[in-house]
Amino acid sequence: MILVVGGAGYIGSHLVKELVEKEEVVVLDNLSTGHREAVDNRAIFVKGDLGNVDDLLMVFRSYPIKAVMHFAANSLVGESVINPLKYYENNVAATIMLLKVMKRFKVKNFIFSSTAATYGIPHVDMIDETTPTAPINPYGRSKLMVEQILADFSKAHGLNYVVLRYFNAAGAHKSAVIGESHDPETHLIPIILQHLLGQREKVSVFGSDYDTEDGTCIRDYIHVTDLASAHILALKALLKGKKTAEIYNLGNGLGYSVKEVIETCEKVTGLKANVEMTDRRPGDPARLIASSQKIYDELGWKAERNLEQIITDAWKWHQRVSGTM
Numbered sequence: 001m002i003l004v005v006g007g008a009g010y011i012g013s014h015l016v017k018e019l020v021e022k023e024e025v026v027v028l029d030n031l032s033t034g035h036r037e038a039v040d041n042r043a044i045f046v047k048g049d050l051g052n053v054d055d056l057l058m059v060f061r062s063y064p065i066k067a068v069m070h071f072a073a074n075s076l077v078g079e080s081v082i083n084p085l086k087y088y089e090n091n092v093a094a095t096i097m098l099l100k101v102m103k104r105f106k107v108k109n110f111i112f113s114s115t116a117a118t119y120g121i122p123h124v125d126m127i128d129e130t131t132p133t134a135p136i137n138p139y140g141r142s143k144l145m146v147e148q149i150l151a152d153f154s155k156a157h158g159l160n161y162v163v164l165r166y167f168n169a170a171g172a173h174k175s176a177v178i179g180e181s182h183d184p185e186t187h188l189i190p191i192i193l194q195h196l197l198g199q200r201e202k203v204s205v206f207g208s209d210y211d212t213e214d215g216t217c218i219r220d221y222i223h224v225t226d227l228a229s230a231h232i233l234a235l236k237a238l239l240k241g242k243k244t245a246e247i248y249n250l251g252n253g254l255g256y257s258v259k260e261v262i263e264t265c266e267k268v269t270g271l272k273a274n275v276e277m278t279d280r281r282p283g284d285p286a287r288l289i290a291s292s293q294k295i296y297d298e299l300g301w302k303a304e305r306n307l308e309q310i311i312t313d314a315w316k317w318h319q320r321v322s323g324t325m
């Protein structure tokens, strides 16, 4: 049985939907930002907190866990600057609790959701896993700390783990049953689609004078179903004993500017956005694009879905939940 911590959240619920086809799954989630109804009903759901040792002991005593996938975290960069201890407590201290319980129950396989934010503002156009990590906010630092803890813990206690550093997760399940629902929403594609559905007055673009082709920032968007398939490949490799301590980037390898994303949303929906150009935000690099060559070479994974597919699936889901489809 596989334990998915944070499996009621955006990315976790998409992974669970794929994983239940292959494995028995138990989800542990405190529903702080997740949604109970997003969890596939073939998975067992336990409402509980990663930071609560009794909740963890109950799960590990009740189910024969062979691997843990850890999605649970707080992940708002701005909030992490204002309230860093919340991030170090929930993202780092609670993960230590999980590792302690895994050690006690001799569970040796672990997959961790990390982030492009561990790289900070890199001075290369294409970021690979050898690019130095230098996070610039508590959120990114909390994720890097867990990566470092995993490396030490693995050496001392023999944990086999894979760290997956996602770039910008986006899109929705092709069935439109689950999709991206954060509150507050800070991600570009849902913000544009909410605007096109009349739920926001306008779309603000932060900076149009970057050193890029059209002046707006370039980011790497990855379909959430592609992320799910990377987790399943990583799990397979761990369970077969093929990987012990690996870090992989997960991105499309293709950057899209904010302007291009808005134009693709307009194309997919047939609607025109009201766009407001505003000042740059501090700490926004001009471009962040992932090289995912390493995971392609080692596990045969690559992103299958392009930006138009991402937006098409996200749009179907947004229309369904807003009652316009």
Ligand SMILES: NC(=O)c1ccc[n+]([C@@H]2O[C@H](COP(=O)([O-])OP(=O)(O)OC[C@H]3O[C@@H](n4cnc5c(N)ncnc54)[C@H](O)[C@@H]3O)[C@@H](O)[C@H]2O)c1
Binding pocket: 005, 006, 007, 008, 009, 010, 011, 012, 028, 029, 030, 031, 032, 033, 034, 035, 048, 049, 050, 051, 070, 071, 072, 073, 074, 075, 090, 094, 113, 114, 115, 116, 165, 166, 167, 168, 169, 170, 182
């Ligand atoms: N969304 C992205 O673009 C992105 C990019 C890079 C990394 N990540 C990482 O991927 C993971 C999932 O992100 P997401 O966008 O799905 O976020 P999300 O907020 O939708 O999901 C997180 C889930 O974890 C649960 N959770 C949080 N703290 C918990 C705790 N103490 N105990 C039990 N459950 C808890 C929440 O209720 C939620 O269901 C996070 O670790 C995030 O940092 C996300």
